[in-house]
Amino acid sequence: MTKTIKEVDDFLNEVHKRLKTSKDNLYIVRKKGKDKTDEFRSMYNISSDIVCEEILKNEEIYIKLKLRNNVVCMSFHPKEFDLKYPYN
Secondary structure, rough: OOHHHHHHHHHHHHHHHHHHHHHHEEEEEOOOOOHHHHHHHHHOOOOOOHHHHHHOOOOEEEEEEEEEOOOOEEEEEEOOOOOOOOOO
């Protein structure tokens, strides 16, 4: 189900608010076995602080987030293919 522009804006505003309040509000999921996020972070020595900064910039990195008690980063790695955004 595609979210409305307002729902997307509200989500991103809440993510930014929480991360600007404290970088401790970010939880990065660690998966068992081969994990693109861990491989990418290890390859480039990317700390959780850098992940937080990149989320706030939101540029050419594939980032999958959820809001729970924290901002949950499900994926963080280079994009593998062009994404189609419904509101561009």
